[in-house]
Amino acid sequence: MARAGFRSPWSLVPWAAALLLVLSVPRALALPEICIQCPGSVQNLSEVALYCKRTPELMLQGHCCLNGKGTILGLDLQNCSLKDPGPNFAQAHNAVIIDLQANPLKGDLANTFRGFTQLQTLILPQGVSCPGGINAWDIVTFYISNQTCQGQRNLCNSTGDPETCPENGSCVPVGPGLLQCVCADGFHGYKCMRQGSFSLLMFFGILGSTTLSISLLLWGTQRRKAKTS
Incomplete structure (x- = not known):
């Protein structure tokens, strides 16, 4: 018979197991500011949502489609009353698809997308030119309320100008x-x-x-x- 106030070592096993379980659970990744910049949520039938659902490893959080490391691969900021994408837009530089339609965007967007080398689909409001112009994309499609820029071209392969860069x-x-x-x-x-x-x-x-x-x-x-x- 065990004395009062004395705990058997076996009684500590459940507590130790629980502690190990808590420590082994990875902390939730902080959501980038650009993902919560716009109120509401992504529409289920939006191009970004459909892209995200096609790959099981991706997940929709806020207005972003993220991989397991928290990298933004899709961004849906349509109808967010944006005159410009904002200072946090660079957080989505690895995005493959971005939707900015139904926004009163102003000015030239060329430098806005500096560093967005992975971007393959960009949906813009009607009247806003694709960054880099039509020669920077394989396909530019115009619709009633928006336009889509698809297939970012590598201009280094298509300039045909040997003097684009110096010899070295x-x-x-x-x-x-x-x-x-x-x-x-x-x-x-x-x-x-x-x-x-x-x-x-x-x-x-x-x-x-x-x-x-x-x-x-x-x-x-x-x-x-x-x-x-």
Whole structure:
């Protein structure tokens, strides 16, 4: 017979198991701000919702279609009274499909989609041009109330201009209708003409010595003035 106040080691097993279970459950991923920027929820028959439902690993939360890591692959902000996508829009730079129809969008959207290299379907209000123009997309379809830009093109493969980037640089797409030149390994500077790695130690050494020289010169000048006054 066990004494009063004494617990058998076996009585602690359920508590230990419960504690391990709690610790093993992953914390819920914080929902990106862009997913809750617009009130309401995604319509079941929207293109983003249908895209999300076709893949079991994806889930709809707020106005976003997310994968298991919390990466936004689909974004539905239709009819959200947006004049521009807003500062949080860059959180959806990995999105494959984005719906912005029925919004009073203003201005050129080209730079808005800088970094959206994975985007393949973009639904816009009627009268708003596809970012990068029609040449940045395989198909541009016009409907009564919206238009769809589909199949983002890699302009690096379609420019046909060998002078797009310098000899020691390569073209890299950075969004619809956007590209940039990246210097090859071992080259840097204007038009990638300088060979060798950029020496930060030398740069800061020169900067430091120049600053020190100017400081000593100013200190000597001020001291001389103080003595003569």
